[in-house]
Every structure is written in structure tokens, then in C-alpha cells.
Amino acid sequence: MKTKYLISSLASILAFSSASAAGLPPAVTGKAQEIIAMPDGGWLTLDKQGLRLLDTQGKERSKVSLRAKHLDARTHADGMLAVFTDADTQKTHAYVADQKTGQLRLQASMASPDFSLESMCLYRDAQQLDHVFLIGKEGLSEQWVMHNGSAHLVRKLALPPHSKHCRVDDQSQTLYLSVPDSGVWAFTAEAETAAKLKPVAMAAPFGKLHGGVTAISALPGGVAVLDASGKKLHFYRQKDGQYLLSEQIMNLPYSAANIHVNASGNKLDFLLQDEQAKTWRASSVAWKQPAASEIAVIEPTVQTDTVARHGDAADDPAIWVHPQDARLSRVLGTNKKQGLLVYDMQGKQTQLLESGRLNNVDVRQNIKWGQQSFDIAMATQRDENSLVLYVINDQGQVTEAARFPTKLDKIYGFCLYQPRTGGLEAFVNDKDGTYQQFRITHNEQGFSGSLVRSFKLASQPEGCVADDKTDRLFMGEEKRGIWVVSARADQPADLQMVMPVGKQLVADVEGLAIYFGQQKNYLLVSSQGDNSYLVLEAQAPYRLRGKFRVGMNLAKGIDGTSETDGLDVSAVNFGGEFAQGMLVVQDGYKRLPDGTQNFKYIPWFAIARAFKLE
Structure with missing residues (x-):
């Protein structure tokens, strides 16, 4: 069986025209390598000069200056928790983007690991504790948890080598990894479980991803996968431990280099980076979220x-x-x-x-x-x-x-x-x-x-x-x-x-x-x-x-x-x-x-x- 949660008409799903990007100020979409929407309408952007907190019009309110990469974020009582890596030192830093004061406030830092860092991503568990996955180039990886201004090593991991991107679906406690030569894999994000690695979307000839993966973004109950061309967006939904490819494969009118998704109700708000125009485009898609499982901790x-x-x-x-x-x-x-x-x-x-x-x-x-x-x-x-x-x-x-x-x-x-x-x-x-x-x-x-x-x-x-x-x-x-x-x-x-x-x-x-x-x-x-x-x-x-x-x-x-x-x-x-x-x-x-x-x-x-x- 194939899932049918997406709107049937591709034209109505993705209208990636100049009008669809009109809600993003040019100052936001210009040189940002990564971009995340703030709850108040502001923006977090990451470029080669650092992390920036911008207002709704794209005016800079605060900045952390360093050569940064691998931005990920979760909501915070004061606005947004942003985690990124210093490309020179390999140290990972967590900052709170304070909506009221307009400041970026250091929350915690993780020392440089004893391996070459390839990717990084956040995970918020059922206790509302924030974890950071440090993904190594040769497959050596670590999971850390943050608490009261410090970070603690949770466990060491062996993950697929050369994983280029990682993202976590907090609800299903699933860590997604993209590997250029093989495709997308799912791993157990919850430390208190047996380590299990499952294939999600495999590169051809083993799957439908021709040429591999450009970027991924976790969804509630699944994952969005941008293929190697950057022009096809695949949606996979997790059901009974298996991953089902949606009937819809979104054909983009341009080549995308990156993707960020924010879930809101039964809707996904997309930000896709137009590689040719060097800008970001926004749109939305319907997505039925699975029911949340509430259990006391x-x-x-x-x-x-x-x-x-x-x-x-x-x-x-x-x-x-x-x-x-x-x-x-x-x-x-x-x-x-x-x-x-x-x-x-x-x-x-x-x-x-x-x-x-x-x-x-x-x-x-x-x-x-x-x-x-x-x-x-x-x-x-x-x-x-x-x-x-x-x-x-x-x-x-x-x-x-x-x-x-x-x-x-x-x-x-x-x-x-x-x-x-x-x-x-x-x-x-x-x-x-x-x-x-x-x-x-x-x-x-x-x-x-x-x-x-x-x-x-x-x-x-x-x-x-x-x-x-x-x-x-x-x-x-x-x-x-x-x-x-x-x-x-x-x-x-x-x-x-x-x-x-x-x-x-x-x-x-x-x-x-x-x-x-x-x-x-x-x-x-x-x-x-x-x-x-x-x-x-x-x-x-x-x-x-x-x-x-x-x-x-x-x-x-x-x-x-x-x-x-x-x-x-x-x-x-x-x-x-x-x-x-x-x-x-x-x-x-x-x-x-x-x-x-x-x-x-x-x-x-x-x-x-x-x-x-x-």
C-alpha cells in the first residue's frame, strides 16, 4: 500500500514562483547557506561569517561571528535553540535566540570530537531534553545531552561512514542519515534502545533515488528527501517500522541545494534553496501528522x-x-x-x-x-x-x-x-x-x-x-x-x-x-x-x-x-x-x-x- 496524504495536484502543492518567495526578505534569502523561521516571524540564518538572528524584515539583530556550518534548531521558551558547528575547531555550540531581547545567548558547547566531523543535528526526547548527534566522517559518532549550561556524553555510536546530512524526527525518535553512495538510513535516536539501522530510500539500482541524495529533512512520522539532481522531492512515511514512498514525487522547476521543513498542524512549511538564483523559496504542503504518544517519564x-x-x-x-x-x-x-x-x-x-x-x-x-x-x-x-x-x-x-x-x-x-x-x-x-x-x-x-x-x-x-x-x-x-x-x-x-x-x-x-x-x-x-x-x-x-x-x-x-x-x-x-x-x-x-x-x-x-x- 502507498500513502496518500499529499495533495494530488503538484501545481497546488508547490508554487515555487517569485510570489511564493515574496514572504522572505531579500536580506534573508541572499547569501544564507541555511535558514530557519523563528516563531515570531524572524529568521535564523547561517553563512560563512556566522549565525545571524534577523527580524521579520531581514534586519540583523544579533550575530555570532565564526565560520559556521550544520545549523539545526528547536523551539525554546525564549524563542529558539540553535545548534551549529565551528568549521575550523569542530566545536559545536548551542545558542538561545531570544525573541524579546534580540540577542544570541550561549547555552552550551561541546568539545571537538576525536574524529573528523561530517554532520550534526538536534534531537528533543520525551523528557524535553535536547540531544546533539555529532556524525563522523569515518562512521565514528557521538550523542550528547545538554543540561544547565553544560553538555554530557550519552553514548558513542557506529554509523554509516560519510553521512552527509542528519536530521531527527523527535516524535518517532528516529535519526535520519543521508549517505551519497547508498541513500537514506534510519537509526534509533533514543539512547535507551538497541541500535538498529534501517534503509529508508536507496539509491538506484536498489531504490528510486537516481544519483543519491542532496539533502534531507525530518517530518513528523517520516522524512523528505531531495535527490541528487536537486529537482525531485520524495516523501517517505514511517508505518509499522517500514518506510512507504508517497505517490507524489515533487518535480521542482529549479535545482535545490538545501531544504528546511517546519511542521504546523497538518501542514508542512518548506524552505528550499534555489541553487541557480542563490535564494530561498517558500511554500507549503499538506501532511497528516501521526497521533502523538503520551507516556509519563x-x-x-x-x-x-x-x-x-x-x-x-x-x-x-x-x-x-x-x-x-x-x-x-x-x-x-x-x-x-x-x-x-x-x-x-x-x-x-x-x-x-x-x-x-x-x-x-x-x-x-x-x-x-x-x-x-x-x-x-x-x-x-x-x-x-x-x-x-x-x-x-x-x-x-x-x-x-x-x-x-x-x-x-x-x-x-x-x-x-x-x-x-x-x-x-x-x-x-x-x-x-x-x-x-x-x-x-x-x-x-x-x-x-x-x-x-x-x-x-x-x-x-x-x-x-x-x-x-x-x-x-x-x-x-x-x-x-x-x-x-x-x-x-x-x-x-x-x-x-x-x-x-x-x-x-x-x-x-x-x-x-x-x-x-x-x-x-x-x-x-x-x-x-x-x-x-x-x-x-x-x-x-x-x-x-x-x-x-x-x-x-x-x-x-x-x-x-x-x-x-x-x-x-x-x-x-x-x-x-x-x-x-x-x-x-x-x-x-x-x-x-x-x-x-x-x-x-x-x-x-x-x-x-x-x-x-x-
């Missing part, structure tokens, strides 16, 4: 030390509460390439137990067997297809105490259950969907486990959480959704769907945890497919109360989270910002700067405030 306030293994290593956390002083509590986390990690409430690692390839971990406290009481942690060990049991003392020191073999072929997810009748039980699953329920006991000979129930889901599960107060077990089936079943071993495993995978819950379904509030209990779920988290009421009909992402906390130098495997939550008063409890999530990509994976702590009050939770 909540900041973490603590992050743990990073794990000692690269790649997909950190997986699942569990919270242990100190019996006398909750501020001395611990967070346990698995490193599936090494063992069990223990962190304090400030995120500092206090222990490493090299127990092998652990996947999921869970904790229960004050478990009584006879006259003895224990705080217990258990985890799945993937090399042995076994369960590892740990004892936690009153100071939060963790010690391995036992291992129980299972007959599972590919042991995977896990959670603990403390029946109201006492004791301790464990649910463990296999990648084939099999669930096994074990009863844990303790006597003079030590700990032991016995199988008391088995059942099976249709496909691969992982995360699960038991509601000890109501004897229910919530399970995540990665590709299908969330199920609930009786946790009691003497009851049949009658599965009931809580929420299927769909628009809100995006596969894979990963970590699950329950927040036990004073008035209501909430089920927290990692919706890994769109890097978000769902808050559902933990009682039928399991109403969805909110959906959020974890963003950057630049004040504390903490990056956001993505591709979260495991999570845990507690309603305990840990003091300070965690007085109402906290959520702990695994982070799939450590940024700001790049590093190995870790865990992030999020205050519960921020989640409760965002969704007006009881």
Missing part, C-alpha cells in the same frame, strides 16, 4: 555500581528489608554471567557471590521452621538447572546455604511464595512453559525441597510474583500476556488472563512485582517491547492505572532504563525520598556514558503522584 534517583561482565548480564533484583533500620536494607541482583550481587541503599556493591549463571532471584523474610527463623533468597542457576538458596543475616550479609536440582531442561524464571499457613514455596519455570512448585523445608540436616505441583503455559514464561496475602500467582508469558492462578499446591492450575499482549503491554512480558499499599495493591510489569512499565490494580478487574518510562536524571548523572528484564518493588518506608517505598529495575543499556549494565532505584511517591494512586 519518571526519573530514577539512585543507580547501582555496574556489573563486572559485558553484554546482557544483569537480570533480576530483589529487595531485602533490614529488620531494625530500613535505611540499611539491601538490593540483591543477578548477574547471569557471574553470580549474585548485593547492593546497599546508595547503590554501592557490598557483596559478590560467584554462584554461576543466575537468572531470577526473590526474597522472603522471617520464615519459621520449628524454633528457627530465616531470611531467605533463592535464585535459578542455569548451568545446573537448579535452585540456589541463600540465607541473609540481620546485617544483610548473604551466604549460600543449599542447591536443589530440578528436572527442568532449560530453567529460567522464578519467584517465592509464603503461604498464609506458613513455610516457604518456590515457583520455577522452563523455557518450554513448564512450571514446577517446590516446598522448601529445614531441619537439622539443612534445607531441602520437594516437588508439590506442576503445570504448563503454552509458550515461554519468565517473570512471576506471588501475592502471599491472597494466595495468587501472577505469571508473565512473554509473547501472550499476564496470567493469574491459585498459588496453593492443593488447587488446580486454572489460568485466568489478567492482560493480553497488545497496545499497552508489548512483548516481551518480563519482570512482575506487587506493591502492597495501605488502601490498594498494585501489580508492576516490565513491558520490555516498548521499554515501559505498567501499573495495574492487583485485584480483578486489574484496571490499568498508568504506564511510564524511566528517563534520565541529569542532576545526578543517572541515565534512563530500557529493555528491563527483572524488577522488584516494596512499600516499606526506607526513609527520605523512599519513605513511600521504591521500585528497582534492571537497565538493559547503561548510558551517560556507556558502560556495563546496572540497576536503578525509583521513588514510589513519583509513580503514585504521576497516576494519582491511592
Whole structure:
């Protein structure tokens, strides 16, 4: 299918005559290599002498003098944020063009990178943080974020070499790159996602771009591409991860050298540089914008030390509460390439137990067997297809105490259950969907486990959480959704769907945890497919109360989270910002700067405030 959002008549779409350019004063359109319209009707222009702020008539109000190139801009509370590069030093500068004062005010600067700079562009994320992409000639590139007058390196990138232009569609979080020999490519602008490069518009013979690309401009939900001749303008719309070429290919009556587009409602306002006349021409075109996706962004306030293994290593956390002083509590986390990690409430690692390839971990406290009481942690060990049991003392020191073999072929997810009748039980699953329920006991000979129930889901599960107060077990089936079943071993495993995978819950379904509030209990779920988290009421009909992402906390130098495997939550008063409890999530990509994976702590009050939770 081809999109049909553009007006059918080319004559009515683009009237690039002298009349169409009449709204641009000659002083604006003359020698400017790049031009951007200001919200008040003024102009930002870039030429070989620098960046200029002009009024509506083209009169210069302010200027930054240097040999500049690569202008990009976003709206700002005072007018416009303009970012450009010093061609001599390769330093990139961000200035605020103040509409009221008519001044260009330095906002931040980025040092010259250790590579030859080929292009630069801006990106404004869902938190309204402004990022800068520095695109290197040989494919070495960087992403920076600006905050309070300074810039911070977010990540290093490998992008197509010799990318001549870059532009970002903020709404779809897509970075577009033009490469002379191959065409236009799309890359993930959001740092907290897996790096993915997709072809958009390929040069002939692989696509319809004859000779390559002259310039590009990001559109809401797509990209405009000016071909090598400068006389044909192609429009591509993003849909379901694919790029569809519009039926319209705009044939220009002149050769254009550059393009800037501003989206307004369901209209695009164009500025195209006439290469022969050395001027800029303006016009408009209809363009239906995709609906904006609104989702809350909540900041973490603590992050743990990073794990000692690269790649997909950190997986699942569990919270242990100190019996006398909750501020001395611990967070346990698995490193599936090494063992069990223990962190304090400030995120500092206090222990490493090299127990092998652990996947999921869970904790229960004050478990009584006879006259003895224990705080217990258990985890799945993937090399042995076994369960590892740990004892936690009153100071939060963790010690391995036992291992129980299972007959599972590919042991995977896990959670603990403390029946109201006492004791301790464990649910463990296999990648084939099999669930096994074990009863844990303790006597003079030590700990032991016995199988008391088995059942099976249709496909691969992982995360699960038991509601000890109501004897229910919530399970995540990665590709299908969330199920609930009786946790009691003497009851049949009658599965009931809580929420299927769909628009809100995006596969894979990963970590699950329950927040036990004073008035209501909430089920927290990692919706890994769109890097978000769902808050559902933990009682039928399991109403969805909110959906959020974890963003950057630049004040504390903490990056956001993505591709979260495991999570845990507690309603305990840990003091300070965690007085109402906290959520702990695994982070799939450590940024700001790049590093190995870790865990992030999020205050519960921020989640409760965002969704007006009881």
C-alpha cells in the first residue's frame, strides 16, 4: 500500500514562483547557506561569517561571528535553540535566540570530537531534553545531552561512514542519515534502545533515488528527501517500522541545494534553496501528522555500581528489608554471567557471590521452621538447572546455604511464595512453559525441597510474583500476556488472563512485582517491547492505572532504563525520598556514558503522584 496524504495536484502543492518567495526578505534569502523561521516571524540564518538572528524584515539583530556550518534548531521558551558547528575547531555550540531581547545567548558547547566531523543535528526526547548527534566522517559518532549550561556524553555510536546530512524526527525518535553512495538510513535516536539501522530510500539500482541524495529533512512520522539532481522531492512515511514512498514525487522547476521543513498542524512549511538564483523559496504542503504518544517519564534517583561482565548480564533484583533500620536494607541482583550481587541503599556493591549463571532471584523474610527463623533468597542457576538458596543475616550479609536440582531442561524464571499457613514455596519455570512448585523445608540436616505441583503455559514464561496475602500467582508469558492462578499446591492450575499482549503491554512480558499499599495493591510489569512499565490494580478487574518510562536524571548523572528484564518493588518506608517505598529495575543499556549494565532505584511517591494512586 502507498500513502496518500499529499495533495494530488503538484501545481497546488508547490508554487515555487517569485510570489511564493515574496514572504522572505531579500536580506534573508541572499547569501544564507541555511535558514530557519523563528516563531515570531524572524529568521535564523547561517553563512560563512556566522549565525545571524534577523527580524521579520531581514534586519540583523544579533550575530555570532565564526565560520559556521550544520545549523539545526528547536523551539525554546525564549524563542529558539540553535545548534551549529565551528568549521575550523569542530566545536559545536548551542545558542538561545531570544525573541524579546534580540540577542544570541550561549547555552552550551561541546568539545571537538576525536574524529573528523561530517554532520550534526538536534534531537528533543520525551523528557524535553535536547540531544546533539555529532556524525563522523569515518562512521565514528557521538550523542550528547545538554543540561544547565553544560553538555554530557550519552553514548558513542557506529554509523554509516560519510553521512552527509542528519536530521531527527523527535516524535518517532528516529535519526535520519543521508549517505551519497547508498541513500537514506534510519537509526534509533533514543539512547535507551538497541541500535538498529534501517534503509529508508536507496539509491538506484536498489531504490528510486537516481544519483543519491542532496539533502534531507525530518517530518513528523517520516522524512523528505531531495535527490541528487536537486529537482525531485520524495516523501517517505514511517508505518509499522517500514518506510512507504508517497505517490507524489515533487518535480521542482529549479535545482535545490538545501531544504528546511517546519511542521504546523497538518501542514508542512518548506524552505528550499534555489541553487541557480542563490535564494530561498517558500511554500507549503499538506501532511497528516501521526497521533502523538503520551507516556509519563519518571526519573530514577539512585543507580547501582555496574556489573563486572559485558553484554546482557544483569537480570533480576530483589529487595531485602533490614529488620531494625530500613535505611540499611539491601538490593540483591543477578548477574547471569557471574553470580549474585548485593547492593546497599546508595547503590554501592557490598557483596559478590560467584554462584554461576543466575537468572531470577526473590526474597522472603522471617520464615519459621520449628524454633528457627530465616531470611531467605533463592535464585535459578542455569548451568545446573537448579535452585540456589541463600540465607541473609540481620546485617544483610548473604551466604549460600543449599542447591536443589530440578528436572527442568532449560530453567529460567522464578519467584517465592509464603503461604498464609506458613513455610516457604518456590515457583520455577522452563523455557518450554513448564512450571514446577517446590516446598522448601529445614531441619537439622539443612534445607531441602520437594516437588508439590506442576503445570504448563503454552509458550515461554519468565517473570512471576506471588501475592502471599491472597494466595495468587501472577505469571508473565512473554509473547501472550499476564496470567493469574491459585498459588496453593492443593488447587488446580486454572489460568485466568489478567492482560493480553497488545497496545499497552508489548512483548516481551518480563519482570512482575506487587506493591502492597495501605488502601490498594498494585501489580508492576516490565513491558520490555516498548521499554515501559505498567501499573495495574492487583485485584480483578486489574484496571490499568498508568504506564511510564524511566528517563534520565541529569542532576545526578543517572541515565534512563530500557529493555528491563527483572524488577522488584516494596512499600516499606526506607526513609527520605523512599519513605513511600521504591521500585528497582534492571537497565538493559547503561548510558551517560556507556558502560556495563546496572540497576536503578525509583521513588514510589513519583509513580503514585504521576497516576494519582491511592
